[in-house]
Amino acid sequence: GIKATFVGGNAAVNDEFVKIAGPNVAQGALMTQEPLPTDLDYPQSKAFLAEYMRRHKEPPSSPWPVYAADAFKAIAAAIQGSGSTDSKAIMNYLRNDL
Structure with a gap:
Protein backbone atom coordinates (compact mmCIF):
# COMPACT_ATOMS: atom_id res chain seq x y z
CA GLY A 1 0.00 0.00 0.00
CA ILE A 2 0.88 3.65 -0.28
CA LYS A 3 2.56 5.14 2.80
CA ALA A 4 2.16 8.84 1.86
CA THR A 5 0.58 11.51 4.07
CA PHE A 6 -2.98 12.25 2.98
CA VAL A 7 -3.39 15.88 1.88
CA GLY A 8 -6.88 17.20 1.26
CA ILE A 20 -14.53 6.61 6.06
CA ALA A 21 -10.73 6.87 5.94
CA GLY A 22 -10.15 5.22 9.30
CA PRO A 23 -7.91 6.47 12.09
CA ASN A 24 -4.67 5.26 10.47
CA VAL A 25 -5.20 7.49 7.42
CA ALA A 26 -6.88 10.37 9.26
CA GLN A 27 -4.14 10.62 11.90
CA GLY A 28 -1.55 13.05 10.57
CA ALA A 29 -3.56 14.02 7.47
CA LEU A 30 -2.97 17.57 6.29
CA MET A 31 -5.99 19.67 5.34
CA THR A 32 -6.68 23.23 4.31
CA GLN A 33 -9.26 24.79 6.60
CA GLU A 34 -10.90 28.09 7.31
CA PRO A 35 -11.22 28.91 11.00
CA LEU A 36 -14.27 27.72 12.90
CA PRO A 37 -16.20 29.98 15.27
CA THR A 38 -14.39 28.19 18.10
CA ASP A 39 -11.10 29.51 16.66
CA LEU A 40 -12.12 33.17 16.46
CA ASP A 41 -12.14 35.72 19.26
CA TYR A 42 -14.76 38.10 17.82
CA PRO A 43 -18.10 39.00 19.42
CA GLN A 44 -20.00 37.84 16.30
CA SER A 45 -18.23 34.48 16.34
CA LYS A 46 -18.89 34.01 20.04
CA ALA A 47 -22.58 34.87 19.56
CA PHE A 48 -22.92 32.47 16.62
CA LEU A 49 -21.18 29.70 18.55
CA ALA A 50 -23.34 30.24 21.66
CA GLU A 51 -26.54 30.01 19.60
CA TYR A 52 -25.26 27.00 17.65
CA MET A 53 -24.34 25.22 20.90
CA ARG A 54 -27.74 26.05 22.40
CA ARG A 55 -29.51 24.48 19.44
CA HIS A 56 -27.22 21.54 18.64
CA LYS A 57 -25.48 20.79 21.99
CA GLU A 58 -22.08 20.51 20.25
CA PRO A 59 -19.78 22.83 18.30
CA PRO A 60 -19.80 22.76 14.50
CA SER A 61 -17.31 20.24 13.12
CA SER A 62 -16.90 22.12 9.84
CA PRO A 63 -17.21 25.69 8.55
CA TRP A 64 -20.28 24.90 6.41
CA PRO A 65 -22.92 25.89 9.02
CA VAL A 66 -21.25 29.30 9.23
CA TYR A 67 -21.35 29.70 5.44
CA ALA A 68 -24.99 28.61 5.35
CA ALA A 69 -25.90 31.18 8.01
CA ASP A 70 -24.09 33.93 6.09
CA ALA A 71 -25.79 32.94 2.83
CA PHE A 72 -29.19 32.91 4.51
CA LYS A 73 -28.61 36.39 5.96
CA ALA A 74 -27.47 37.74 2.57
CA ILE A 75 -30.53 36.32 0.80
CA ALA A 76 -32.88 37.61 3.52
CA ALA A 77 -31.29 41.07 3.23
CA ALA A 78 -31.66 40.95 -0.56
CA ILE A 79 -35.35 40.00 -0.32
CA GLN A 80 -35.94 42.83 2.13
CA GLY A 81 -33.80 45.32 0.20
CA SER A 82 -35.27 44.51 -3.20
CA GLY A 83 -38.79 44.19 -1.86
CA SER A 84 -39.23 41.04 -3.91
CA THR A 85 -38.87 37.26 -3.84
CA ASP A 86 -38.25 37.16 -7.59
CA SER A 87 -34.88 35.48 -8.21
CA LYS A 88 -33.78 38.10 -10.77
CA ALA A 89 -34.59 40.95 -8.39
CA ILE A 90 -32.69 39.19 -5.59
CA MET A 91 -29.69 38.53 -7.86
CA ASN A 92 -29.66 42.16 -9.02
CA TYR A 93 -29.75 43.39 -5.42
CA LEU A 94 -26.95 41.04 -4.36
CA ARG A 95 -24.76 42.11 -7.28
CA ASN A 96 -25.39 45.84 -7.12
CA ASP A 97 -26.75 46.98 -3.77
CA LEU A 98 -25.78 44.70 -0.90
Missing part, protein backbone atom coordinates in the same frame (compact mmCIF):
# COMPACT_ATOMS: atom_id res chain seq x y z
CA GLY A 9 -9.08 20.23 0.97
CA ASN A 10 -11.57 21.68 3.38
CA ALA A 11 -14.43 19.49 2.11
CA ALA A 12 -12.76 16.56 3.89
CA VAL A 13 -12.47 18.38 7.22
CA ASN A 14 -15.32 16.66 9.03
CA ASP A 15 -16.09 13.73 11.27
CA GLU A 16 -17.23 11.62 8.31
CA PHE A 17 -13.68 11.68 6.85
CA VAL A 18 -12.36 9.92 9.95
CA LYS A 19 -15.12 7.32 9.76
Whole structure:
Protein backbone atom coordinates (compact mmCIF):
# COMPACT_ATOMS: atom_id res chain seq x y z
CA GLY A 1 0.00 0.00 0.00
CA ILE A 2 0.88 3.65 -0.28
CA LYS A 3 2.56 5.14 2.80
CA ALA A 4 2.16 8.84 1.86
CA THR A 5 0.58 11.51 4.07
CA PHE A 6 -2.98 12.25 2.98
CA VAL A 7 -3.39 15.88 1.88
CA GLY A 8 -6.88 17.20 1.26
CA GLY A 9 -9.08 20.23 0.97
CA ASN A 10 -11.57 21.68 3.38
CA ALA A 11 -14.43 19.49 2.11
CA ALA A 12 -12.76 16.56 3.89
CA VAL A 13 -12.47 18.38 7.22
CA ASN A 14 -15.32 16.66 9.03
CA ASP A 15 -16.09 13.73 11.27
CA GLU A 16 -17.23 11.62 8.31
CA PHE A 17 -13.68 11.68 6.85
CA VAL A 18 -12.36 9.92 9.95
CA LYS A 19 -15.12 7.32 9.76
CA ILE A 20 -14.53 6.61 6.06
CA ALA A 21 -10.73 6.87 5.94
CA GLY A 22 -10.15 5.22 9.30
CA PRO A 23 -7.91 6.47 12.09
CA ASN A 24 -4.67 5.26 10.47
CA VAL A 25 -5.20 7.49 7.42
CA ALA A 26 -6.88 10.37 9.26
CA GLN A 27 -4.14 10.62 11.90
CA GLY A 28 -1.55 13.05 10.57
CA ALA A 29 -3.56 14.02 7.47
CA LEU A 30 -2.97 17.57 6.29
CA MET A 31 -5.99 19.67 5.34
CA THR A 32 -6.68 23.23 4.31
CA GLN A 33 -9.26 24.79 6.60
CA GLU A 34 -10.90 28.09 7.31
CA PRO A 35 -11.22 28.91 11.00
CA LEU A 36 -14.27 27.72 12.90
CA PRO A 37 -16.20 29.98 15.27
CA THR A 38 -14.39 28.19 18.10
CA ASP A 39 -11.10 29.51 16.66
CA LEU A 40 -12.12 33.17 16.46
CA ASP A 41 -12.14 35.72 19.26
CA TYR A 42 -14.76 38.10 17.82
CA PRO A 43 -18.10 39.00 19.42
CA GLN A 44 -20.00 37.84 16.30
CA SER A 45 -18.23 34.48 16.34
CA LYS A 46 -18.89 34.01 20.04
CA ALA A 47 -22.58 34.87 19.56
CA PHE A 48 -22.92 32.47 16.62
CA LEU A 49 -21.18 29.70 18.55
CA ALA A 50 -23.34 30.24 21.66
CA GLU A 51 -26.54 30.01 19.60
CA TYR A 52 -25.26 27.00 17.65
CA MET A 53 -24.34 25.22 20.90
CA ARG A 54 -27.74 26.05 22.40
CA ARG A 55 -29.51 24.48 19.44
CA HIS A 56 -27.22 21.54 18.64
CA LYS A 57 -25.48 20.79 21.99
CA GLU A 58 -22.08 20.51 20.25
CA PRO A 59 -19.78 22.83 18.30
CA PRO A 60 -19.80 22.76 14.50
CA SER A 61 -17.31 20.24 13.12
CA SER A 62 -16.90 22.12 9.84
CA PRO A 63 -17.21 25.69 8.55
CA TRP A 64 -20.28 24.90 6.41
CA PRO A 65 -22.92 25.89 9.02
CA VAL A 66 -21.25 29.30 9.23
CA TYR A 67 -21.35 29.70 5.44
CA ALA A 68 -24.99 28.61 5.35
CA ALA A 69 -25.90 31.18 8.01
CA ASP A 70 -24.09 33.93 6.09
CA ALA A 71 -25.79 32.94 2.83
CA PHE A 72 -29.19 32.91 4.51
CA LYS A 73 -28.61 36.39 5.96
CA ALA A 74 -27.47 37.74 2.57
CA ILE A 75 -30.53 36.32 0.80
CA ALA A 76 -32.88 37.61 3.52
CA ALA A 77 -31.29 41.07 3.23
CA ALA A 78 -31.66 40.95 -0.56
CA ILE A 79 -35.35 40.00 -0.32
CA GLN A 80 -35.94 42.83 2.13
CA GLY A 81 -33.80 45.32 0.20
CA SER A 82 -35.27 44.51 -3.20
CA GLY A 83 -38.79 44.19 -1.86
CA SER A 84 -39.23 41.04 -3.91
CA THR A 85 -38.87 37.26 -3.84
CA ASP A 86 -38.25 37.16 -7.59
CA SER A 87 -34.88 35.48 -8.21
CA LYS A 88 -33.78 38.10 -10.77
CA ALA A 89 -34.59 40.95 -8.39
CA ILE A 90 -32.69 39.19 -5.59
CA MET A 91 -29.69 38.53 -7.86
CA ASN A 92 -29.66 42.16 -9.02
CA TYR A 93 -29.75 43.39 -5.42
CA LEU A 94 -26.95 41.04 -4.36
CA ARG A 95 -24.76 42.11 -7.28
CA ASN A 96 -25.39 45.84 -7.12
CA ASP A 97 -26.75 46.98 -3.77
CA LEU A 98 -25.78 44.70 -0.90
